[in-house]
Amino acid sequence: MKFWIVLSVVSLAAFVKAEGRGPSHSVTWGARAFRDMHVRREIITEKSKFLRVVTRDFVFTQNPKLARTITQIVITDQVREGLGGYAYLTGGGPQSDFVKIHFKSQRNKGFSFIVDIYAI
Template identity: 35%
Template sequence: MRNISIVVALLTIISVASASYDIKYGRHNITQGYRKPGDRLLFIDHAIRPSSFLRVVSTEVDYPARGQPRNTTAITFFRVTDNMRNGKGGYAFVKSGGVGMSYLSLHLKSQRGEGYNFTTEVYGFPMLWHK
């Protein structure tokens, strides 16, 4: 029983440390939520930026797009994929929204002197409580 408690405590510490690392440094890929029966693809975006000598390039990705009204569809799953597999790709950060919400705001940035190539997919289904 004591061994189980120690393992649970270690896993908790590791997951908290990992979450704080992600917030500060971002991730190459992000996957949150679960695909469910009836989900549909709500949004797909391909963010590609070339490198800039000794600079970091960045952009924001928003669903729904800025200036568009928020919708009545709950996000059940989203995935941000770094398509540069050589370790020189960028980092993705969730700024706000996400699973269970009707919006998602991401910050994408490159490593210094590099570009990035991200694909963002958002899936969801209509909220039942909204008319």
């Protein structure tokens, strides 16, 4: 009997601790190395529209004379529980000097992402 009570308490504690830790749609492209610099941080947000999918494109370009090579792009999803949107790399990215990212929400939802770009 004591075993079942202890097991119930432990299971309940694990369930309560895990609540709020749902899947996110965060993504990372590339890898950082020694001497990389944080070159850009952008917050991309779109509000939901009734029964619609909302999208937005983000483009990061540099001055060709001062261009750095991008090493890593970190996209952090701010909407938890798997209800946020998705990020797709559509152009450029690591080992280039520009980035094009397409953001797309789930139907009837909005999204909020933090975009961090690192370069050498």
